Amino acid sequence: MKSDIELFKEFYSETKDNISLVIDKYNKELVKDKKGYLKDNLELFANLNSDGKLIRATLISLGYKIASLKNIDYSFNLGLAYELFQTSVLIHDDIIDNDNLRRGKETIHYANYKRDLKYDEESAKKNSESIGICIGDYGFYEANKIIIDNYCSDSNFKDVFSYYNDIVLKTIEGELIDVKLSFDSRYKLDDTDIEKNIMEVYKLKTAFYTIIGPLSLGLILGGIKDSRLDKIKEFGEKIGIAFQIQDDILGIYSNLGKEVGSDIKEYKQTILFANAIKDTKYKKELLKYYGKKDINMQKIEEVRRIFKESLAYEKTYDLMNSLYKEAKSIINEVTWINEEDKKILKGFVDYLVIRNK
DSSP states (O other), rough: OOOOOHHHHHHHHHHHHHHHHHHHHHHHHHHHOOOHHHHHHHHHHHTSSSOOOHHHHHHHHHHHHHHSSOOGGGGHHHHEEEHHHHHHHHHHHHHHHTOEEOOOOOOOOHHHHHTOOOOOOHHHHHHHHHHHHHHHHHHHHHHHHHHHHHHSSSSHHHHHHHHHHHHHHHEEEEHHHHHHHHHHHHHHHOOTHHHHHHHHIIIIIIIIIIHHHHHHHHHHHHHHHHHHHHHHHHHHHHHHHHHHHHHHHHHHHHHOOOOOOOOHHHTOOOOOOHHTTTHHHHHHHTTTTTTSSSHHHHHHHHHHHHHHHTHHHHHHHHHHHHHHHHHHHHHHHOSSSSSOOOOOOOOOOOOOTOOOO
């Protein structure tokens, strides 16, 4: 008998391969017959829109599988639209965070900046960020178009499109809070509500966007619209928060395809950071490095050491594992999902627990 994680990996591998074909076809069509500036930047977009992990698109198909006996191929274009939305969010996020790398590739604004740097640095920076915003916006509306073109005649279209837009709004709300929280904390660090605010970002920007939203979209496309979605939301919130905590840890102790030390340089507010500053001694030491623009590997190692010595790493890691465990318990309580699909969902949790990038 196959283990839970084996069942998930099998489903993920097959679904990812199939959705990749849909995305590759779309990327080729996107730049077809385009010319000049538009072609140049849509080629950058198409390149960034490839080689993703496609976890979110896979979750849409998994949700559809759970809800319907129909062929899951029908959900692939919804997965394509969601991946376009994700790529567009990342383009804007990279401008906000001033990151040069994404998925191991140059970000769109940085590629434009490098090309135009020979003229004037300040103008090149402003122009490159403006182009990135435009291309990100373009992707958002391409995603809308794909959903409309492929599902407008579906009886569940109104619910799918409404829920999709709710995901977009919640993601933007989370990003807005994240940006403002990092700025305010840098200049007037208030420990009182820091964990509460960080958790709100985690719920909106990660849990809803990465887990709850995609799974629920697939379920809604398959006709699930009632209180059965409540348990999926509860399950997804636990996983989403754990997923973001894991990203925060990996962002400090590993390399996610972004610049090493990006979270430190951008004064990113995380539970790891919140746990470390609870101790006055470590707070003072951490703030020597956290949020400084001249970050280097030596300073990154100092931050890593502080997180370990203050026990912030241990506490954060334990919270992550506890949330993953709670998520599996929630799935065990759900009566309307068949046993095979429950095993795939629990295998998904196991898959996330052991990831290292």
